[in-house]
Amino acid sequence: MAGLFFDELTIGQVFKHEIRRTITEADNVWFSALTHNPAYLHLDEEYCRTETEFGQRLVNSAFTLGLMVGISVGDTTLGTAIANLGWDEVRFPKPLFHGDTIRVETEVVDLRESRSRPEAGIVTFLHRAYNQHGDLVAQCRRSGLQRKRPS
Structure with a gap:
């Protein structure tokens, strides 16, 4: 089991997750379509090029949130949440x-x-995601009910 039990965690412990992920156009369009999000910011390249300050489509923030938390699971909660x-x-x-x-x-x-x-405790994680330039692009606090090590 990759995840840690509640009693193995300490406040201030930091995990630098090894998994990195390059986000593709397919990821963004597929996720936006699956979640019925028709926002031009995610789907309309011409609109973003001519009508926004960004000049290109933005990655759907709900995808970013899910990916950020998902990357953390293997090191923290897999099998113990x-x-x-x-x-x-x-x-x-x-x-x-x-x-x-x-x-x-x-x-x-x-x-x-x-x-x-x-048999359980509540853990609060602070997740932070950075792009390839080291810029903070997302963060959240996540609370979960975590198993304690079996006696």
């Missing part, structure tokens, strides 16, 4: 474009025992 409890403080300080490559870091920012489940 019981449930995702929520995403808070989701931010996208800079846009992503087709061809950008992201890398992700995760920091454990809070740990607390579950009041209702003695």
